[in-house]
Amino acid sequence: MEDVRAGSWFLGDLLDETGQAFEDFWRFSEGGPVPSVGRLKSPIEAPGTPLDFSSAGVGMTPILHVRLAAIFAELAPEDVQLVPVEVKGCSDPYVMLVATKLIRCIDEKSSREVLFYLPEDELPELVGPYRNVAGMRIDPTRVGSARVFRTWGWSTGLIVSEAIKTALAFARVTGAAFEDV
Secondary structure (H helix, E strand, O other): OEOOOOOEOEEOOOEOOOOOEOOOHHHHHOOOOOOOOOOEEEOEEEOOEOOOEEEEOOOOEEEEEHHHHHHHHHHOOOOEEEEEEEEOOOOOOEEEEEEOOEEOOEOOOOOOEEEEOOHHHOOHHHOOOEEEEEOOOEOHHHOOOOOEEEEOOEEEEEEEOHHHHHHHHHOOOOOEOOOOO
């Protein structure tokens, strides 16, 4: 999750090479690899101090400085896809982080609150996945060897292993905040 502080920049929605916004921007956070999308661009919606870890736009797509991306590439090469992103007005290199694994591992009993879409919600296309998960806990026995992933049914969080969290803390990465799950 992004640790937003006063004075830090805020990145806008990702744009394709022609400067057009993606209609299906959620695909970058679904927990699977994405097909080649070319070189992406991200406008700075609110200027401020650049962060190593930022979330771009409504889709909250993780955008990483390359020094942070190198940690993910080294510790979880099978779990991530890194796509170059030009942050407009910034000369430093950035990439979009795509978690390529989606794991059904939310521990519904241990999480503080788990709500589902129900037929009476009159949204038949949403029945099945979670409507809300608060105080999420995962069942580590379902995770296997994954070090970076999204959770099935509630892909808003980016889950990283303790080893990656430790490496990021050691590197004094800016913009990243962690919650135990």
